[in-house]
Amino acid sequence: MNTENALRTIELIRCAGQAVSAYGTAQRSVREAHDEHSAALAQLNHWNHHIHTTGEGDRASPAHTALLAAVHEHQEAEQKLHKAEARLKRASVTLQAHRPTLNRYPAERTRRSSTTVLLDRMADYPVDLVRAADLIIIQTSAGKDSIVAMHRTVAAAKAADCLHKVRAMHCDLGTAEWPGVRELARRQAERYGIPFLVVTPGGGFLGMVENRGKWPDAQRRLCTSKLKRDPTGPVITAWVRELGLDRQAIVLNVMGVRGAESASRALKARLTLDTRTTSANRLVLTWNIIHELSEQEVWQDIASNGLEYHPIYDTGLPRLSCVYCVLAGPDWLILATRVCFALELPLPEAYAALERRIGHSFKRDYTLNAIIAAARMLDALDGPVTWRHGDALRQHLGPAAADQYLATLTP
Ligand code: SF4
Structure with missing residues (x-):
């Protein structure tokens, strides 16, 4: 596969798609400006006609003030219409420049799926x-x-x-x-x-x-x-x-x-x-x-290549995310709290204090306070959590792989 050609095609498709959407936006702007212009013109004609038929044209009259406002609005609407038409003209020129690509990939769905196919092949x-x-x-x-x-x-x-x-x-x-x-x-x-x-x-x-x-x-x-x-x-x-x-x-x-x-x-x-x-x-x-x-394959890569990982994985926590991840379930949060206790980290109290201060519960169904209480109870029942370097590898790949990994780290 020629990656450079694929990248060029992806960019052409992207620019063609942008040209189509810019043209659509410009068309909408012209329609809106046209409507505004028609409304302003109607107002102008109305006040012109009113003054002409009633003779209320002297400078101090409300009709005169309304006429001046209508003139001003009409001028603004005319300028807006000219700008929108110029924009549409430019968008039309750009669209024409992308015509060869658009003939090949006419629909948005085709453009999207062609890009996806090209990217998927490139990933190989x-x-x-x-x-x-x-x-x-x-x-x-x-x-x-x-x-x-x-x-x-x-x-x-x-x-x-x-x-x-x-x-x-x-x-x-x-x-x-x-x-x-x-x-x-x-x-x-x-x-x-x-x-x-x-x-x-x-x-x-x-x-x-x-x-x-x-x-x-x-x-x-x-x-x-x-x-x-x-x-x-x-x-x-x-x-x-x-x-x-x-x-x-x-x-x-x-x-x-x-x-x-x-x-x-x-x-x-x-x-x-x-x-x-x-x-x-x-x-x-x-x-x-x-x-x-x-x-499993991730841990295998870590073990085979002697990659340094964070000790938090040895505690049984599955991800090195925020200590308290908003996506984590209660088991994960309780274990994270117990690990904080073992490491003497002040984070549980800091989070619980913040939760109280803002008056919004960390999770919809339970508070962090409840998580901390559960963690304390488990620590009281089972003692503090403990772990050894290599436990994550022991869990995922077995003790031999862990020993081998730890040996590679020893200078
Ligand atoms: S709390 Fe948010 S930023 Fe932190 S690990 Fe979870 S998803 Fe990521």
């Missing part, structure tokens, strides 16, 4: 993909999926002799995260010698909740959009500018998203066009490079 050739890219950004949370995504991206980049294109970016959510996450993300990037950038969205997760007076939830996951997605745009802009290209840059935005994680993630494709971030100077593709891996 990661080395070619990396070769065609100008910039490869790995979004890392430092979690197990991120580190495997990073490892595989770097492997493809090395195979293409393109490691210089790869950079890593980490969004630091502040005290809401487990200790050591930022430092681990840095070490993981350093292992491959790739530039590493930390973005700290103002206020972090807890600041965002305090300001809103509400916790996010599965339906309104503002935390991911505000704290993780939104900071990415300016970074891409700055890094693309640094490239100094006189053509559109091809940017790969690598994520450690796996289909097996959830039903909504299963619906995601391996490679998608990021229409929100793409512009004339950059074509941004989201690359879910480990989309097809199972959890």
Whole structure:
């Protein structure tokens, strides 16, 4: 497959689609401006006729004032109509320029499905993909999926002799995260010698909740959009500018998203066009490079390649997310609280205090206070939770794999 040609086709289809929608918008603007102009003209004619028939034309009369207002409105409506017509003319020229592409991909559905097919085929050739890219950004949370995504991206980049294109970016959510996450993300990037950038969205997760007076939830996951997605745009802009290209840059935005994680993630494709971030100077593709891996395969990659993972996985917690993730179930939240007790972290009290302050329950069906009480009760019954380095690998791959992994870490 010729990746460069595929990318060019995707961009042509995208621009043709934009031209169609710009033309549609311009047509609507002309219709609206036309209606406004007709209404203004009717008013003008009305007051002209009124003055003519009643003779109430002296400067102090209400009819004269109304006539002046109608003249003014008519002039404004005329200007608006001229502008809208000029815009429609420009949109029509652009549309004509895209006619060859539109003849080939006339319907929006065809354009969308053709793009999807091309992207899916490109995902089968990661080395070619990396070769065609100008910039490869790995979004890392430092979690197990991120580190495997990073490892595989770097492997493809090395195979293409393109490691210089790869950079890593980490969004630091502040005290809401487990200790050591930022430092681990840095070490993981350093292992491959790739530039590493930390973005700290103002206020972090807890600041965002305090300001809103509400916790996010599965339906309104503002935390991911505000704290993780939104900071990415300016970074891409700055890094693309640094490239100094006189053509559109091809940017790969690598994520450690796996289909097996959830039903909504299963619906995601391996490679998608990021229409929100793409512009004339950059074509941004989201690359879910480990989309097809199972959890077992992720741990296998970690073990076989001696990748450093965060000790929180050894406690039995499945994800290195915020300590209290709004998507987590009660078992997960209780275990996270017990781990906080074991590590003497003040986070449970801080969250419970925030919950009281804003008067909004962390979860719809229960409060964090209830979670903390349950965690205390279990600690009292069973004693504090304990864990050993390598427990995550013992659980997923067995004791031999864990021993082998730990031996590779020993200098
Ligand atoms: S880990 Fe959970 S709470 Fe934290 S930002 Fe992601 S979805 Fe939101």
